Amino acid sequence: MNELISNSALFGLIVSIAAYEIGLFIKKKFRLAVFNPLLIAIFIIILFLLGFNIQYDEYNRGAKYLSYLLTPATICLAIPLYEQLEFLKKNVKAILAGIISGVITSMTTILILSILFNFNHREYVTLLPKSITTAIGIDVSTELGGIVTITVAVIIITGVLGNIMAEKVCKLFKINEPVARGVAIGSSAHAIGTAKAMEMGAIEAAISSLSIVVAGIITVFGVSVYANFM
Amino acid sequence: MKLLEQFTIILALTLVVETVKALVPLPIPASIYGLLLMLFLLKAKVIPLVSVKDAGKILLETMPIMFIPAAVGLLNSWNTVKELLFPLIVVIFISTLAVMVISGHVTQMVIHFNQKRSDLKDE
Known part of the structure:
Protein backbone atom coordinates (compact mmCIF):
# COMPACT_ATOMS: atom_id res chain seq x y z
CA MET A 1 0.00 0.00 0.00
CA LEU A 69 8.21 26.40 -11.53
CA LEU A 70 10.55 28.48 -9.40
CA THR A 71 12.50 29.96 -12.32
CA PRO A 72 9.43 31.13 -14.29
CA ALA A 73 7.89 32.43 -11.05
CA THR A 74 11.04 34.40 -10.20
CA ILE A 75 11.02 35.86 -13.71
CA CYS A 76 7.47 37.05 -13.04
CA LEU A 77 8.75 39.14 -10.13
CA ALA A 78 9.56 41.57 -12.95
CA ILE A 79 5.82 42.27 -13.23
CA PRO A 80 5.33 44.02 -9.85
CA LEU A 81 8.70 45.65 -10.43
CA TYR A 82 7.54 47.05 -13.77
CA GLU A 83 4.29 48.29 -12.26
CA GLN A 84 6.24 50.26 -9.64
CA LEU A 85 9.01 51.48 -11.92
CA GLU A 86 8.30 55.20 -11.49
CA PHE A 87 8.28 54.80 -7.74
CA LEU A 88 11.53 52.92 -7.93
CA LYS A 89 13.26 55.61 -9.99
CA LYS A 90 12.25 58.25 -7.48
CA ASN A 91 13.85 56.30 -4.63
CA VAL A 92 16.83 54.80 -6.41
CA LYS A 93 19.49 56.32 -4.11
CA ALA A 94 17.73 55.25 -0.93
CA ILE A 95 17.19 51.73 -2.28
CA LEU A 96 20.80 51.27 -3.38
CA ALA A 97 22.15 52.67 -0.09
CA GLY A 98 19.90 50.29 1.83
CA ILE A 99 20.82 47.19 -0.18
CA ILE A 100 24.58 47.90 -0.05
CA SER A 101 24.44 48.44 3.71
CA GLY A 102 22.46 45.19 4.00
CA VAL A 103 25.01 43.16 2.05
CA ILE A 104 27.89 44.60 4.10
CA THR A 105 25.99 43.93 7.35
CA SER A 106 25.32 40.34 6.29
CA MET A 107 28.93 39.53 5.50
CA THR A 108 30.31 41.44 8.50
CA THR A 109 28.02 39.76 11.06
CA ILE A 110 28.91 36.37 9.55
CA LEU A 111 32.63 37.21 9.77
CA ILE A 112 32.39 38.29 13.41
CA LEU A 113 30.24 35.34 14.48
CA SER A 114 32.46 32.90 12.58
CA ILE A 115 35.47 34.19 14.53
CA LEU A 116 33.51 33.93 17.80
CA PHE A 117 32.42 30.35 17.06
CA ASN A 118 35.89 29.42 15.92
CA PHE A 119 34.68 28.28 12.46
CA ASN A 120 37.27 27.25 9.93
CA HIS A 121 37.59 28.95 6.54
CA ARG A 122 35.41 26.35 4.84
CA GLU A 123 32.55 26.81 7.31
CA TYR A 124 32.88 30.59 7.08
CA VAL A 125 32.59 30.73 3.28
CA THR A 126 29.71 28.25 3.47
CA LEU A 127 27.74 30.87 5.39
CA LEU A 128 28.76 34.00 3.45
CA PRO A 129 25.99 33.77 0.80
CA LYS A 130 23.26 33.11 3.40
CA SER A 131 20.99 36.09 2.71
CA ILE A 132 20.86 35.81 -1.08
CA THR A 133 18.67 33.74 -3.37
CA THR A 134 19.43 29.97 -3.36
CA ALA A 135 20.39 29.82 -7.03
CA ILE A 136 23.15 32.45 -6.70
CA GLY A 137 24.10 31.18 -3.24
CA ILE A 138 24.85 27.66 -4.52
CA ASP A 139 27.21 29.02 -7.18
CA VAL A 140 28.93 31.37 -4.74
CA SER A 141 29.43 28.60 -2.19
CA THR A 142 30.80 26.22 -4.84
CA GLU A 143 33.15 28.89 -6.16
CA LEU A 144 34.56 29.58 -2.67
CA GLY A 145 34.88 25.90 -1.76
CA GLY A 146 32.05 25.90 0.79
CA ILE A 147 29.85 22.97 1.87
CA VAL A 148 26.99 23.43 -0.58
CA THR A 149 24.34 21.32 1.20
CA ILE A 150 24.78 23.44 4.35
CA THR A 151 24.68 26.65 2.30
CA VAL A 152 21.33 25.59 0.82
CA ALA A 153 19.96 24.64 4.25
CA VAL A 154 21.11 27.93 5.77
CA ILE A 155 19.67 30.01 2.91
CA ILE A 156 16.30 28.30 3.22
CA ILE A 157 16.16 28.62 7.02
CA THR A 158 17.14 32.30 6.63
CA GLY A 159 14.30 32.84 4.17
CA VAL A 160 11.69 31.11 6.33
CA LEU A 161 12.89 32.99 9.43
CA GLY A 162 12.82 36.30 7.53
CA ASN A 163 9.34 35.49 6.27
CA ILE A 164 8.15 34.88 9.83
CA MET A 165 9.94 37.88 11.39
CA ALA A 166 9.33 40.50 8.70
CA GLU A 167 6.10 42.05 9.96
CA LYS A 168 7.15 42.01 13.62
CA VAL A 169 10.62 43.45 12.95
CA CYS A 170 9.25 46.27 10.76
CA LYS A 171 6.79 47.19 13.48
CA LEU A 172 9.21 46.87 16.40
CA PHE A 173 12.03 48.81 14.72
CA LYS A 174 9.70 51.38 13.16
CA ILE A 175 10.50 50.64 9.54
CA ASN A 176 7.34 52.27 8.19
CA GLU A 177 8.19 53.37 4.65
CA PRO A 178 6.98 50.69 2.20
CA VAL A 179 10.17 51.14 0.15
CA ALA A 180 12.33 50.59 3.25
CA ARG A 181 10.32 47.49 4.18
CA GLY A 182 10.84 46.07 0.70
CA VAL A 183 14.60 46.64 0.89
CA ALA A 184 14.75 45.16 4.40
CA ILE A 185 12.92 41.98 3.40
CA GLY A 186 14.50 41.39 -0.01
CA SER A 187 18.06 42.02 1.23
CA SER A 188 17.74 39.82 4.30
CA ALA A 189 15.44 36.98 3.26
CA HIS A 190 15.46 36.77 -0.58
CA ALA A 191 12.48 35.19 -2.39
CA ILE A 192 11.00 33.34 0.59
CA GLY A 193 10.87 36.66 2.46
CA THR A 194 9.45 38.34 -0.64
CA ALA A 195 6.47 35.99 -0.44
CA LYS A 196 5.64 37.83 2.80
CA ALA A 197 6.35 41.23 1.19
CA MET A 198 3.68 40.38 -1.38
CA GLU A 199 1.15 40.09 1.44
CA MET A 200 2.25 43.45 2.86
CA GLY A 201 1.71 45.51 -0.28
CA ALA A 202 2.50 46.18 -3.95
CA ILE A 203 5.41 48.54 -3.26
CA GLU A 204 6.93 46.21 -0.68
CA ALA A 205 6.68 43.33 -3.17
CA ALA A 206 8.27 45.24 -6.05
CA ILE A 207 11.15 46.67 -4.03
CA SER A 208 11.76 43.35 -2.29
CA SER A 209 12.03 41.60 -5.69
CA LEU A 210 14.47 44.24 -6.87
CA SER A 211 16.53 43.85 -3.69
CA ILE A 212 16.95 40.10 -4.30
CA VAL A 213 18.53 40.81 -7.66
CA VAL A 214 20.75 43.69 -6.57
CA ALA A 215 21.79 42.11 -3.25
CA GLY A 216 22.61 38.86 -5.07
CA ILE A 217 24.82 40.56 -7.62
CA ILE A 218 26.61 42.79 -5.07
CA THR A 219 27.22 39.72 -2.89
CA VAL A 220 28.86 37.86 -5.79
CA PHE A 221 31.51 40.59 -5.86
CA GLY A 222 31.55 41.26 -2.10
CA VAL A 223 32.37 37.66 -1.12
CA SER A 224 35.54 37.69 -3.21
CA VAL A 225 36.81 40.38 -0.80
CA TYR A 226 35.32 38.94 2.41
CA ALA A 227 36.57 35.41 1.71
CA ASN A 228 40.12 36.67 2.35
CA PHE A 229 39.31 37.96 5.83
CA MET A 230 39.35 34.59 7.57
CA MET B 1 -5.19 37.14 -23.42
CA LYS B 2 -5.80 33.49 -22.68
CA LEU B 3 -3.94 31.91 -19.78
CA LEU B 4 -2.32 29.23 -21.89
CA GLU B 5 -0.72 31.82 -24.17
CA GLN B 6 0.50 33.78 -21.17
CA PHE B 7 2.13 30.71 -19.64
CA THR B 8 3.73 29.92 -23.00
CA ILE B 9 5.33 33.36 -23.15
CA ILE B 10 6.69 33.00 -19.61
CA LEU B 11 8.00 29.49 -20.22
CA ALA B 12 9.58 30.53 -23.54
CA LEU B 13 11.43 33.31 -21.72
CA THR B 14 12.56 30.76 -19.13
CA LEU B 15 13.94 28.56 -21.89
CA VAL B 16 15.86 31.49 -23.40
CA VAL B 17 17.50 32.53 -20.13
CA GLU B 18 18.36 28.96 -19.18
CA THR B 19 20.28 28.77 -22.45
CA VAL B 20 21.97 32.09 -21.63
CA LYS B 21 22.90 30.76 -18.18
CA ALA B 22 24.48 27.66 -19.75
CA LEU B 23 26.60 29.84 -22.05
CA VAL B 24 27.72 32.58 -19.62
CA PRO B 25 30.35 31.49 -17.05
CA LEU B 26 29.11 33.69 -14.17
CA PRO B 27 27.58 32.55 -10.86
CA ILE B 28 24.31 34.27 -11.77
CA PRO B 29 21.23 32.05 -12.04
CA ALA B 30 18.89 31.92 -15.03
CA SER B 31 16.08 33.44 -12.98
CA ILE B 32 18.00 36.70 -12.47
CA TYR B 33 18.72 37.06 -16.19
CA GLY B 34 15.06 36.25 -16.76
CA LEU B 35 13.80 38.86 -14.32
CA LEU B 36 15.95 41.55 -15.96
CA LEU B 37 14.97 40.43 -19.48
CA MET B 38 11.27 40.37 -18.60
CA LEU B 39 11.54 43.85 -17.09
CA PHE B 40 13.31 45.12 -20.20
CA LEU B 41 10.73 43.56 -22.56
CA LEU B 42 7.84 45.01 -20.55
CA LYS B 43 9.48 48.45 -20.47
CA ALA B 44 10.19 48.33 -24.21
CA LYS B 45 6.54 47.25 -24.78
CA VAL B 46 7.75 44.20 -26.71
CA ILE B 47 5.61 42.21 -24.27
CA PRO B 48 2.52 44.15 -23.23
CA LEU B 49 1.69 43.80 -19.53
CA VAL B 50 -1.70 42.21 -20.28
CA SER B 51 -0.08 39.31 -22.10
CA VAL B 52 1.69 38.00 -18.99
CA LYS B 53 -0.18 39.55 -16.09
CA ASP B 54 -2.74 36.86 -15.18
CA ALA B 55 -0.39 33.90 -15.49
CA GLY B 56 2.27 35.88 -13.63
CA LYS B 57 -0.16 36.53 -10.82
CA ILE B 58 -0.91 32.83 -10.46
CA LEU B 59 2.80 31.95 -10.38
CA LEU B 60 3.58 34.66 -7.82
CA GLU B 61 0.69 33.73 -5.57
CA THR B 62 1.69 30.06 -5.49
CA MET B 63 5.40 30.82 -5.15
CA PRO B 64 5.74 29.84 -1.45
CA ILE B 65 4.69 26.27 -2.32
CA MET B 66 7.60 26.05 -4.76
CA PHE B 67 10.13 26.36 -1.94
CA ILE B 68 8.75 23.34 -0.08
CA PRO B 69 10.66 20.56 -1.93
CA ALA B 70 14.07 22.26 -1.42
CA ALA B 71 13.28 22.91 2.24
CA VAL B 72 12.19 19.31 2.84
CA GLY B 73 15.57 18.41 1.29
CA LEU B 74 17.01 19.48 4.66
CA LEU B 75 16.21 15.87 5.59
CA ASN B 76 19.10 14.71 3.40
CA SER B 77 21.67 17.18 4.74
CA TRP B 78 20.49 16.84 8.34
CA ASN B 79 23.50 14.78 9.44
CA THR B 80 25.95 17.47 8.33
CA VAL B 81 23.79 20.33 9.64
CA LYS B 82 23.22 18.62 13.01
CA GLU B 83 26.83 18.95 14.15
CA LEU B 84 26.81 22.71 13.67
CA LEU B 85 23.20 23.25 14.65
CA PHE B 86 23.56 25.63 17.59
CA PRO B 87 26.13 28.03 16.06
CA LEU B 88 24.22 27.94 12.74
CA ILE B 89 20.98 28.99 14.40
CA VAL B 90 22.71 31.81 16.26
CA VAL B 91 24.42 33.06 13.09
CA ILE B 92 21.22 32.86 11.04
CA PHE B 93 19.10 34.64 13.63
CA ILE B 94 21.51 37.47 14.46
CA SER B 95 22.64 38.18 10.93
CA THR B 96 19.14 38.03 9.38
CA LEU B 97 17.79 40.39 12.02
CA ALA B 98 20.77 42.76 11.65
CA VAL B 99 20.46 42.88 7.85
CA MET B 100 16.72 43.51 8.01
CA VAL B 101 16.95 46.32 10.56
CA ILE B 102 20.03 48.06 9.12
CA SER B 103 19.09 47.90 5.42
CA GLY B 104 15.55 49.04 6.25
CA HIS B 105 16.71 51.93 8.40
CA VAL B 106 19.42 53.12 6.00
CA THR B 107 16.80 53.20 3.21
CA GLN B 108 14.36 55.04 5.45
CA MET B 109 17.01 57.58 6.52
CA VAL B 110 17.94 58.42 2.93
CA ILE B 111 14.24 58.79 1.99
CA HIS B 112 13.61 61.14 4.91
CA PHE B 113 16.80 63.07 4.16
CA ASN B 114 15.76 63.56 0.53
CA GLN B 115 12.24 64.59 1.58
CA LYS B 116 13.63 67.24 3.93
CA ARG B 117 15.94 68.54 1.23
CA SER B 118 13.16 68.85 -1.32
CA ASP B 119 10.97 70.51 1.32
CA LEU B 120 13.71 73.11 1.86
CA LYS B 121 13.95 73.72 -1.88
CA ASP B 122 10.21 74.36 -2.05
CA GLU B 123 10.34 77.06 0.62
Whole structure:
Protein backbone atom coordinates (compact mmCIF):
# COMPACT_ATOMS: atom_id res chain seq x y z
CA MET A 1 0.00 0.00 0.00
CA ASN A 2 2.73 2.34 1.11
CA GLU A 3 4.75 1.67 -2.01
CA LEU A 4 1.73 1.93 -4.26
CA ILE A 5 1.07 5.46 -3.09
CA SER A 6 4.62 6.76 -3.00
CA ASN A 7 5.38 5.25 -6.41
CA SER A 8 2.96 7.60 -8.08
CA ALA A 9 4.61 10.65 -9.62
CA LEU A 10 1.81 12.74 -8.17
CA PHE A 11 2.49 11.69 -4.58
CA GLY A 12 5.06 14.37 -3.66
CA LEU A 13 3.11 17.03 -5.49
CA ILE A 14 -0.14 16.31 -3.67
CA VAL A 15 1.54 15.97 -0.27
CA SER A 16 3.22 19.37 -0.74
CA ILE A 17 0.07 21.20 -1.77
CA ALA A 18 -2.06 19.52 0.89
CA ALA A 19 0.48 20.33 3.62
CA TYR A 20 0.54 23.97 2.49
CA GLU A 21 -3.27 24.10 2.55
CA ILE A 22 -3.20 22.78 6.13
CA GLY A 23 -0.64 25.48 6.90
CA LEU A 24 -2.93 28.17 5.45
CA PHE A 25 -5.84 26.81 7.48
CA ILE A 26 -3.85 26.83 10.75
CA LYS A 27 -2.59 30.35 10.08
CA LYS A 28 -6.13 31.57 9.46
CA LYS A 29 -7.32 29.93 12.63
CA PHE A 30 -4.62 31.23 15.00
CA ARG A 31 -3.39 34.40 13.28
CA LEU A 32 0.09 34.16 14.79
CA ALA A 33 3.32 34.85 12.87
CA VAL A 34 4.88 31.58 14.15
CA PHE A 35 2.14 29.66 12.32
CA ASN A 36 3.70 30.41 9.00
CA PRO A 37 2.06 28.22 6.32
CA LEU A 38 5.37 27.46 4.64
CA LEU A 39 7.01 26.44 7.93
CA ILE A 40 4.01 24.30 8.93
CA ALA A 41 4.01 22.60 5.53
CA ILE A 42 7.74 21.80 5.79
CA PHE A 43 7.26 20.34 9.27
CA ILE A 44 4.24 18.27 8.30
CA ILE A 45 5.98 16.78 5.28
CA ILE A 46 9.21 15.98 7.15
CA LEU A 47 7.23 14.27 9.92
CA PHE A 48 5.10 12.47 7.34
CA LEU A 49 8.12 11.15 5.44
CA LEU A 50 9.88 10.08 8.63
CA GLY A 51 6.69 8.56 10.05
CA PHE A 52 5.94 6.45 6.99
CA ASN A 53 9.60 5.78 6.28
CA ILE A 54 9.49 7.36 2.83
CA GLN A 55 12.76 8.44 1.22
CA TYR A 56 13.22 12.07 0.18
CA ASP A 57 13.91 10.97 -3.39
CA GLU A 58 10.55 9.21 -3.57
CA TYR A 59 8.83 12.35 -2.35
CA ASN A 60 10.82 14.56 -4.68
CA ARG A 61 9.86 12.50 -7.74
CA GLY A 62 6.56 14.37 -7.70
CA ALA A 63 7.55 17.44 -5.71
CA LYS A 64 10.32 18.42 -8.12
CA TYR A 65 7.70 19.75 -10.53
CA LEU A 66 7.05 22.49 -8.01
CA SER A 67 10.76 23.36 -7.97
CA TYR A 68 10.71 23.57 -11.78
CA LEU A 69 8.21 26.40 -11.53
CA LEU A 70 10.55 28.48 -9.40
CA THR A 71 12.50 29.96 -12.32
CA PRO A 72 9.43 31.13 -14.29
CA ALA A 73 7.89 32.43 -11.05
CA THR A 74 11.04 34.40 -10.20
CA ILE A 75 11.02 35.86 -13.71
CA CYS A 76 7.47 37.05 -13.04
CA LEU A 77 8.75 39.14 -10.13
CA ALA A 78 9.56 41.57 -12.95
CA ILE A 79 5.82 42.27 -13.23
CA PRO A 80 5.33 44.02 -9.85
CA LEU A 81 8.70 45.65 -10.43
CA TYR A 82 7.54 47.05 -13.77
CA GLU A 83 4.29 48.29 -12.26
CA GLN A 84 6.24 50.26 -9.64
CA LEU A 85 9.01 51.48 -11.92
CA GLU A 86 8.30 55.20 -11.49
CA PHE A 87 8.28 54.80 -7.74
CA LEU A 88 11.53 52.92 -7.93
CA LYS A 89 13.26 55.61 -9.99
CA LYS A 90 12.25 58.25 -7.48
CA ASN A 91 13.85 56.30 -4.63
CA VAL A 92 16.83 54.80 -6.41
CA LYS A 93 19.49 56.32 -4.11
CA ALA A 94 17.73 55.25 -0.93
CA ILE A 95 17.19 51.73 -2.28
CA LEU A 96 20.80 51.27 -3.38
CA ALA A 97 22.15 52.67 -0.09
CA GLY A 98 19.90 50.29 1.83
CA ILE A 99 20.82 47.19 -0.18
CA ILE A 100 24.58 47.90 -0.05
CA SER A 101 24.44 48.44 3.71
CA GLY A 102 22.46 45.19 4.00
CA VAL A 103 25.01 43.16 2.05
CA ILE A 104 27.89 44.60 4.10
CA THR A 105 25.99 43.93 7.35
CA SER A 106 25.32 40.34 6.29
CA MET A 107 28.93 39.53 5.50
CA THR A 108 30.31 41.44 8.50
CA THR A 109 28.02 39.76 11.06
CA ILE A 110 28.91 36.37 9.55
CA LEU A 111 32.63 37.21 9.77
CA ILE A 112 32.39 38.29 13.41
CA LEU A 113 30.24 35.34 14.48
CA SER A 114 32.46 32.90 12.58
CA ILE A 115 35.47 34.19 14.53
CA LEU A 116 33.51 33.93 17.80
CA PHE A 117 32.42 30.35 17.06
CA ASN A 118 35.89 29.42 15.92
CA PHE A 119 34.68 28.28 12.46
CA ASN A 120 37.27 27.25 9.93
CA HIS A 121 37.59 28.95 6.54
CA ARG A 122 35.41 26.35 4.84
CA GLU A 123 32.55 26.81 7.31
CA TYR A 124 32.88 30.59 7.08
CA VAL A 125 32.59 30.73 3.28
CA THR A 126 29.71 28.25 3.47
CA LEU A 127 27.74 30.87 5.39
CA LEU A 128 28.76 34.00 3.45
CA PRO A 129 25.99 33.77 0.80
CA LYS A 130 23.26 33.11 3.40
CA SER A 131 20.99 36.09 2.71
CA ILE A 132 20.86 35.81 -1.08
CA THR A 133 18.67 33.74 -3.37
CA THR A 134 19.43 29.97 -3.36
CA ALA A 135 20.39 29.82 -7.03
CA ILE A 136 23.15 32.45 -6.70
CA GLY A 137 24.10 31.18 -3.24
CA ILE A 138 24.85 27.66 -4.52
CA ASP A 139 27.21 29.02 -7.18
CA VAL A 140 28.93 31.37 -4.74
CA SER A 141 29.43 28.60 -2.19
CA THR A 142 30.80 26.22 -4.84
CA GLU A 143 33.15 28.89 -6.16
CA LEU A 144 34.56 29.58 -2.67
CA GLY A 145 34.88 25.90 -1.76
CA GLY A 146 32.05 25.90 0.79
CA ILE A 147 29.85 22.97 1.87
CA VAL A 148 26.99 23.43 -0.58
CA THR A 149 24.34 21.32 1.20
CA ILE A 150 24.78 23.44 4.35
CA THR A 151 24.68 26.65 2.30
CA VAL A 152 21.33 25.59 0.82
CA ALA A 153 19.96 24.64 4.25
CA VAL A 154 21.11 27.93 5.77
CA ILE A 155 19.67 30.01 2.91
CA ILE A 156 16.30 28.30 3.22
CA ILE A 157 16.16 28.62 7.02
CA THR A 158 17.14 32.30 6.63
CA GLY A 159 14.30 32.84 4.17
CA VAL A 160 11.69 31.11 6.33
CA LEU A 161 12.89 32.99 9.43
CA GLY A 162 12.82 36.30 7.53
CA ASN A 163 9.34 35.49 6.27
CA ILE A 164 8.15 34.88 9.83
CA MET A 165 9.94 37.88 11.39
CA ALA A 166 9.33 40.50 8.70
CA GLU A 167 6.10 42.05 9.96
CA LYS A 168 7.15 42.01 13.62
CA VAL A 169 10.62 43.45 12.95
CA CYS A 170 9.25 46.27 10.76
CA LYS A 171 6.79 47.19 13.48
CA LEU A 172 9.21 46.87 16.40
CA PHE A 173 12.03 48.81 14.72
CA LYS A 174 9.70 51.38 13.16
CA ILE A 175 10.50 50.64 9.54
CA ASN A 176 7.34 52.27 8.19
CA GLU A 177 8.19 53.37 4.65
CA PRO A 178 6.98 50.69 2.20
CA VAL A 179 10.17 51.14 0.15
CA ALA A 180 12.33 50.59 3.25
CA ARG A 181 10.32 47.49 4.18
CA GLY A 182 10.84 46.07 0.70
CA VAL A 183 14.60 46.64 0.89
CA ALA A 184 14.75 45.16 4.40
CA ILE A 185 12.92 41.98 3.40
CA GLY A 186 14.50 41.39 -0.01
CA SER A 187 18.06 42.02 1.23
CA SER A 188 17.74 39.82 4.30
CA ALA A 189 15.44 36.98 3.26
CA HIS A 190 15.46 36.77 -0.58
CA ALA A 191 12.48 35.19 -2.39
CA ILE A 192 11.00 33.34 0.59
CA GLY A 193 10.87 36.66 2.46
CA THR A 194 9.45 38.34 -0.64
CA ALA A 195 6.47 35.99 -0.44
CA LYS A 196 5.64 37.83 2.80
CA ALA A 197 6.35 41.23 1.19
CA MET A 198 3.68 40.38 -1.38
CA GLU A 199 1.15 40.09 1.44
CA MET A 200 2.25 43.45 2.86
CA GLY A 201 1.71 45.51 -0.28
CA ALA A 202 2.50 46.18 -3.95
CA ILE A 203 5.41 48.54 -3.26
CA GLU A 204 6.93 46.21 -0.68
CA ALA A 205 6.68 43.33 -3.17
CA ALA A 206 8.27 45.24 -6.05
CA ILE A 207 11.15 46.67 -4.03
CA SER A 208 11.76 43.35 -2.29
CA SER A 209 12.03 41.60 -5.69
CA LEU A 210 14.47 44.24 -6.87
CA SER A 211 16.53 43.85 -3.69
CA ILE A 212 16.95 40.10 -4.30
CA VAL A 213 18.53 40.81 -7.66
CA VAL A 214 20.75 43.69 -6.57
CA ALA A 215 21.79 42.11 -3.25
CA GLY A 216 22.61 38.86 -5.07
CA ILE A 217 24.82 40.56 -7.62
CA ILE A 218 26.61 42.79 -5.07
CA THR A 219 27.22 39.72 -2.89
CA VAL A 220 28.86 37.86 -5.79
CA PHE A 221 31.51 40.59 -5.86
CA GLY A 222 31.55 41.26 -2.10
CA VAL A 223 32.37 37.66 -1.12
CA SER A 224 35.54 37.69 -3.21
CA VAL A 225 36.81 40.38 -0.80
CA TYR A 226 35.32 38.94 2.41
CA ALA A 227 36.57 35.41 1.71
CA ASN A 228 40.12 36.67 2.35
CA PHE A 229 39.31 37.96 5.83
CA MET A 230 39.35 34.59 7.57
CA MET B 1 -5.19 37.14 -23.42
CA LYS B 2 -5.80 33.49 -22.68
CA LEU B 3 -3.94 31.91 -19.78
CA LEU B 4 -2.32 29.23 -21.89
CA GLU B 5 -0.72 31.82 -24.17
CA GLN B 6 0.50 33.78 -21.17
CA PHE B 7 2.13 30.71 -19.64
CA THR B 8 3.73 29.92 -23.00
CA ILE B 9 5.33 33.36 -23.15
CA ILE B 10 6.69 33.00 -19.61
CA LEU B 11 8.00 29.49 -20.22
CA ALA B 12 9.58 30.53 -23.54
CA LEU B 13 11.43 33.31 -21.72
CA THR B 14 12.56 30.76 -19.13
CA LEU B 15 13.94 28.56 -21.89
CA VAL B 16 15.86 31.49 -23.40
CA VAL B 17 17.50 32.53 -20.13
CA GLU B 18 18.36 28.96 -19.18
CA THR B 19 20.28 28.77 -22.45
CA VAL B 20 21.97 32.09 -21.63
CA LYS B 21 22.90 30.76 -18.18
CA ALA B 22 24.48 27.66 -19.75
CA LEU B 23 26.60 29.84 -22.05
CA VAL B 24 27.72 32.58 -19.62
CA PRO B 25 30.35 31.49 -17.05
CA LEU B 26 29.11 33.69 -14.17
CA PRO B 27 27.58 32.55 -10.86
CA ILE B 28 24.31 34.27 -11.77
CA PRO B 29 21.23 32.05 -12.04
CA ALA B 30 18.89 31.92 -15.03
CA SER B 31 16.08 33.44 -12.98
CA ILE B 32 18.00 36.70 -12.47
CA TYR B 33 18.72 37.06 -16.19
CA GLY B 34 15.06 36.25 -16.76
CA LEU B 35 13.80 38.86 -14.32
CA LEU B 36 15.95 41.55 -15.96
CA LEU B 37 14.97 40.43 -19.48
CA MET B 38 11.27 40.37 -18.60
CA LEU B 39 11.54 43.85 -17.09
CA PHE B 40 13.31 45.12 -20.20
CA LEU B 41 10.73 43.56 -22.56
CA LEU B 42 7.84 45.01 -20.55
CA LYS B 43 9.48 48.45 -20.47
CA ALA B 44 10.19 48.33 -24.21
CA LYS B 45 6.54 47.25 -24.78
CA VAL B 46 7.75 44.20 -26.71
CA ILE B 47 5.61 42.21 -24.27
CA PRO B 48 2.52 44.15 -23.23
CA LEU B 49 1.69 43.80 -19.53
CA VAL B 50 -1.70 42.21 -20.28
CA SER B 51 -0.08 39.31 -22.10
CA VAL B 52 1.69 38.00 -18.99
CA LYS B 53 -0.18 39.55 -16.09
CA ASP B 54 -2.74 36.86 -15.18
CA ALA B 55 -0.39 33.90 -15.49
CA GLY B 56 2.27 35.88 -13.63
CA LYS B 57 -0.16 36.53 -10.82
CA ILE B 58 -0.91 32.83 -10.46
CA LEU B 59 2.80 31.95 -10.38
CA LEU B 60 3.58 34.66 -7.82
CA GLU B 61 0.69 33.73 -5.57
CA THR B 62 1.69 30.06 -5.49
CA MET B 63 5.40 30.82 -5.15
CA PRO B 64 5.74 29.84 -1.45
CA ILE B 65 4.69 26.27 -2.32
CA MET B 66 7.60 26.05 -4.76
CA PHE B 67 10.13 26.36 -1.94
CA ILE B 68 8.75 23.34 -0.08
CA PRO B 69 10.66 20.56 -1.93
CA ALA B 70 14.07 22.26 -1.42
CA ALA B 71 13.28 22.91 2.24
CA VAL B 72 12.19 19.31 2.84
CA GLY B 73 15.57 18.41 1.29
CA LEU B 74 17.01 19.48 4.66
CA LEU B 75 16.21 15.87 5.59
CA ASN B 76 19.10 14.71 3.40
CA SER B 77 21.67 17.18 4.74
CA TRP B 78 20.49 16.84 8.34
CA ASN B 79 23.50 14.78 9.44
CA THR B 80 25.95 17.47 8.33
CA VAL B 81 23.79 20.33 9.64
CA LYS B 82 23.22 18.62 13.01
CA GLU B 83 26.83 18.95 14.15
CA LEU B 84 26.81 22.71 13.67
CA LEU B 85 23.20 23.25 14.65
CA PHE B 86 23.56 25.63 17.59
CA PRO B 87 26.13 28.03 16.06
CA LEU B 88 24.22 27.94 12.74
CA ILE B 89 20.98 28.99 14.40
CA VAL B 90 22.71 31.81 16.26
CA VAL B 91 24.42 33.06 13.09
CA ILE B 92 21.22 32.86 11.04
CA PHE B 93 19.10 34.64 13.63
CA ILE B 94 21.51 37.47 14.46
CA SER B 95 22.64 38.18 10.93
CA THR B 96 19.14 38.03 9.38
CA LEU B 97 17.79 40.39 12.02
CA ALA B 98 20.77 42.76 11.65
CA VAL B 99 20.46 42.88 7.85
CA MET B 100 16.72 43.51 8.01
CA VAL B 101 16.95 46.32 10.56
CA ILE B 102 20.03 48.06 9.12
CA SER B 103 19.09 47.90 5.42
CA GLY B 104 15.55 49.04 6.25
CA HIS B 105 16.71 51.93 8.40
CA VAL B 106 19.42 53.12 6.00
CA THR B 107 16.80 53.20 3.21
CA GLN B 108 14.36 55.04 5.45
CA MET B 109 17.01 57.58 6.52
CA VAL B 110 17.94 58.42 2.93
CA ILE B 111 14.24 58.79 1.99
CA HIS B 112 13.61 61.14 4.91
CA PHE B 113 16.80 63.07 4.16
CA ASN B 114 15.76 63.56 0.53
CA GLN B 115 12.24 64.59 1.58
CA LYS B 116 13.63 67.24 3.93
CA ARG B 117 15.94 68.54 1.23
CA SER B 118 13.16 68.85 -1.32
CA ASP B 119 10.97 70.51 1.32
CA LEU B 120 13.71 73.11 1.86
CA LYS B 121 13.95 73.72 -1.88
CA ASP B 122 10.21 74.36 -2.05
CA GLU B 123 10.34 77.06 0.62
